[in-house]
Amino acid sequence: RIEEEHRMAVTLHHNAMSTCSQKVRLALEEKGVVWTSAELNLIAREHKAPEYLKVNANGVVPTLQVDDQIITESSIINEYINDAFSGAALMPVNALERARARSWIKQVDDGVHSACGILTYATVMRAVMMSLPRDAVLADIAKTPDPHARAVRESLFEHGVDAAEFGGALDTLLDYMAAMNNALASTICLAGDGFSLADCCALPYVLRFEHMGLSRIWSDGRRPHLHRWLRDVQARPSFELAVDKWMPAQALGMFAMAGEQIAAKLN
Ligand SMILES: N[C@@H](CCC(=O)N[C@@H](CS)C(=O)NCC(=O)O)C(=O)O
Incomplete structure (x- = not known):
């Protein structure tokens, strides 16, 4: 093989x-x-x-x-x-842990990913769009094939973090991280003690908050298990190769600016 x-x-x-x-x-x-x-x-x-x-x-x-x-x-x-591919198995062997891994992954596919897209569109993408001619931006949004997605984009472009869709998206992400924190109180990784596809799947969404300068949501002691897990996964060799070495300084600057707008919406 x-x-x-x-x-x-x-x-x-x-x-x-x-x-x-x-x-x-x-x-x-x-x-x-x-x-x-x-x-x-x-x-x-x-x-x-x-x-x-x-x-x-x-x-x-x-x-x-x-x-x-x-x-x-x-x-x-x-x-x-x-x-x-050979190499470490990234799905648990235990049936219950496999079910747990799939549940973390499904939640991302069902809502967490699009919620993160709303946060990014309302801040980082909006900042880019604001630097372009308004008519050109609106004409481009009008080409979005799905009518619901089109309406959401219009709203996020017009109102940014004050758009009606924004609060629910932020809550979806915070709820996911709260659930992660609860699970990580009793296991080393998300689906059990072994690192799995669930950890690969969840990490980028937590990291988005770090890139936006919003890591206080776990570092202030409110989500200690999530904090510990993040440090653990960031210490794995895969993190440098898969994430850190790809991060463009300019994009990180844009994410940090976006985070300042979101910070006002966090408790
Ligand atoms: N369900 C898809 C979602 C892919 C997706 O939304 N990709 C984003 C980046 S994370 C993208 O390409 N966005 C550009 C766009 O939608 O115009 C997957 O998991 O692969």
């Missing part, structure tokens, strides 16, 4: 700051997979270029390409990585 793996050409189409890309890079590095980077600039809208839409019809990152096969959807990509 290992020899077979070495012959596979693995390419990840991704973006440095994107949460779902971080999640997949973590799984690749935890498994020790050798992969090639095809990075897309989301601000320049490279993910909407016709060439990219051929590999990912939804025009989102990440996409994993293995030889001539394409895999989309970050949670499915991570399961594939765990199944296809």
Whole structure:
């Protein structure tokens, strides 16, 4: 199997700051997979270029390409990585812990990811859009195919952190982190004592708060187990390879500015 793996050409189409890309890079590095980077600039809208839409019809990152096969959807990509490559198993063996891992992952797919998108759109993306001609921004938002998503984007562009959608999204993220803190009171990692795909999946969303300068939500003693877990996962070799080395200084500056707007909304 290992020899077979070495012959596979693995390419990840991704973006440095994107949460779902971080999640997949973590799984690749935890498994020790050798992969090639095809990075897309989301601000320049490279993910909407016709060439990219051929590999990912939804025009989102990440996409994993293995030889001539394409895999989309970050949670499915991570399961594939765990199944296809040797290296440490990233799903627990115990049935209950497997169910727990899947529950953490499903919550991200069902709401946490889009809540994080709302926070980012209302602050970082809005700051970029504010520097462009208003008509061009509105014309671009009008091209969003899904009517609900289009209305949300309009609202976030117009009202930023004061948009009606913002508070619920922030609560979704804070609730997830509160649940993580509770679980981590009795286990080392999210699904049990072993590091799993659940930890790869949750980390980017917690990290987004750190990048926004909002780490006081755990470092002030209110979520001590989450704080301990974050330090543990950041000490793993995969963190430097999958997350830290990709962080562009300019983007981090934008996230820190965004955090200042969000700080006012936190208790
Ligand atoms: N369900 C998809 C979500 C992918 C997604 O939302 N990717 C974001 C970055 S984290 C993206 O490409 N956003 C650009 C856009 O929607 O225009 C997955 O998990 O892969």
